[in-house]
Amino acid sequence: MAALPRRIIKETQRLMQEPVPGISAVPDDSNARYFHVIVTGPEDSPFEGGLFKLELFLPEDYPMSAPKVRFITKIYHPNIDRLGRICLDILKDKWSPALQIRTVLLSIQALLSAPNPDDPLANDVAELWKVNESEAIRNAKEWTRRYAMDN
Amino acid sequence: MxxxxxxxxxxxxxxxxxxxxxxxxxxxxxxxxxxxxxxxxxxxxxxxxxxxxxxxxxxxxxxxxxxxxxxxxxxxxxxxxxxxxxxxxxxxxxxxxxxxxxxxxxxxxxxxxxxxxSNLPTCQCAVCLYGFSEGDSFTKTQCFHYFHNYCLANHLIITSKHFNEEQDKLPAWKRSPEGFRATCPVCRELINCDVDELKTAMPPKDLENAQKFEVTHELKLLQQEMQQLFNYQKSRGGIIDIEAEENKLLLITNSNEDSAADNSGDPGTSLSNTISSSSVSDGVQNRNQRHYSNYSSHR
Missing domain, CATH: 3.10.110.10 (Ubiquitin Conjugating Enzyme)
Structure with missing residues (x-):
């Protein structure tokens, strides 16, 4: 495997030294391009109190290409599908090399505060979010309580 | 007064x-x-x-x-x-x-x-995150953002390649008449630059001298905490089972294809598409390789 680009080293060091509140990202033992991530559910959102595990992978040509990110913990959200895949423009065509691991994870946390059922990835969830928002929020809270708690 | x-x-x-x-x-x-x-x-x-x-x-x-x-x-x-x-x-x-x-x-x-x-930028290059040293060739964009020529060239080469790949997928009438236009990585303003000249630049000096990566004790502890949370959530059925979900998806996709065969223009999240695009993660020997192949199929 080719040497780890300096930028990845620098980002990793900064994530350790100046962690973002509510977010932790730790590189894997055997692969420094693979990060174990925890995002806490934002206050005043149905995901409040939850600790969501994600995986983040930096592809070969990072930062020229976006990191690949996926939820590992189950989550009830209109822009996240059953496989944990996330619908977020900066992970696709709006990626820029000026974005970083920390900014990507902050954007994902912000997505939890602002679900967008008009641009759905999980169709059934988005549908309910539109026709019966209070029930959808109840489901999201229930999933958070059931799946995303710490010991 | x-x-x-x-x-x-x-x-x-x-x-x-x-x-x-x-x-x-x-x-x-x-x-x-x-x-x-x-x-x-x-x-x-x-x-x-x-x-x-x-x-x-x-x-x-x-x-x-x-x-x-x-x-x-x-x-x-x-x-x-x-x-x-x-x-x-x-x-x-x-x-x-x-x-x-x-x-x-x-x-x-x-x-x-x-x-x-101090008429030399003291900020970092937003692409490599390292500073500008005496002798580095760098660019100041019209929007006053700074990049090593080496880094900016890499950015432009890749984004123009992605742009052209996306254009090739579109029917002729949908393609952009202007062709590829370079934008600033920081603020997305249009910028003018000559890639052929930029790419002759040497890599930035700071980049060459940067230290190597080491797994610290602190890092080990964090890794353990992550693992504990994972185990706990798994015991409560809170972890997504990719294989089981993919099998469900396969059933849904198959039944969709039967009823909507004319919808071939956009394969969406079909499994065949997932497999064919797994080459994205080629060369990456990672135990999570199978998971990543899933991303590329969704737009």
């Missing part, structure tokens, strides 16, 4: 010297409230060589100049926090020294002098 007249005299002098480079706002009774000026280093009017700038905002309290004005530095370009802090300290000193006398031109002069002395 009243406060008002003294301030008026100072501002008239400023306008005479700086002309369009200064803007003054007045309150409803005609007293000057706010003076703004964007300051560049002195480079004998060679705009190309101005690598840094900052906007000075001076708020004038009623009793100015008998009391100190409120000074703010806004929209710094090419300047890091420590340089800005240093400027604020100098500004404070100057304001103390000139209490009771006109100080705005002194401030402008002070800032310009400082910028001229």
């Amino acid at each position: 009243s406060h008002h007249e003294r301030v008026q005299e100072e501002l008239e002098a400023l306008e005479a010297i700086l002309m369009d480079d200064i803007s003054i706002s007045y309150n409803e009774i005609g007293c000057a409230e706010l003076v703004k000026s964007t300051i560049f280093p002195s480079t004998a009017n060679e705009v190309e060589k101005q690598y840094v700038c900052v906007t000075l905002e001076v708020k004038l309290p009623e009793n100015y100049p008998d009391c100190k004005p409120v000074v703010k530095l806004k929209s710094p370009r090419g300047l890091d926090d420590s340089t800005i802090d240093h400027l604020y300290r100098e500004i404070n000193k100057k304001c103390d020294e000139f209490l009771g006398q006109p100080v705005i031109f002194e401030l402008i002069d002070l800032i310009r002098e400082n910028l001229t002395e």
Whole structure:
């Protein structure tokens, strides 16, 4: 495997030294391009109190290409599908090399505060979010309580 | 002479010297409230060589100049926090020294002098996250953002490649008539640059000297915490089972294909698409490889 680009080293060091509140990202033992991530559910959102595990992978040509990110913990959200895949423009065509691991994870946390059922990835969830928002929020809270708690 | 007249005299002098480079706002009774000026280093009017700038905002309290004005530095370009802090300290000193006398031109002069002395961006390149050293070739965009030529060239080569790949997928009438247009990685403004020239640049010096990555004890502890959370959530059925979900997806996709065979233009999240695009993660020997192949199928 080719040497780890300096930028990845620098980002990793900064994530350790100046962690973002509510977010932790730790590189894997055997692969420094693979990060174990925890995002806490934002206050005043149905995901409040939850600790969501994600995986983040930096592809070969990072930062020229976006990191690949996926939820590992189950989550009830209109822009996240059953496989944990996330619908977020900066992970696709709006990626820029000026974005970083920390900014990507902050954007994902912000997505939890602002679900967008008009641009759905999980169709059934988005549908309910539109026709019966209070029930959808109840489901999201229930999933958070059931799946995303710490010991 | 009243406060008002003294301030008026100072501002008239400023306008005479700086002309369009200064803007003054007045309150409803005609007293000057706010003076703004964007300051560049002195480079004998060679705009190309101005690598840094900052906007000075001076708020004038009623009793100015008998009391100190409120000074703010806004929209710094090419300047890091420590340089800005240093400027604020100098500004404070100057304001103390000139209490009771006109100080705005002194401030402008002070800032310009400082910028001229350090007319090399002290911020980091947003692409590699390393600084600019003497001898590095770098670009200042029209929007005042800075990149090593080496880094900017890489960005432009890849984004134009992605752009062209996306265009090739579109029918002719949907393609962009302008072709690829370079944008700034930081603010997405359009920028003009010559990739062929940029890519001849050497890699930045800081990048070459950066230290190596090591797994620290602290890191080990964090890894353990992550693992504990994972195990706990798994025991409660909270972890997504990719294989089981994919099998469900396969059933859904198959039944969709039966009923909507004419929808072949957009394969969506079908499994065949997932498999064919797994080459994205080729060469990456990772135990999570199977998971990543899923991403590329969704748009």
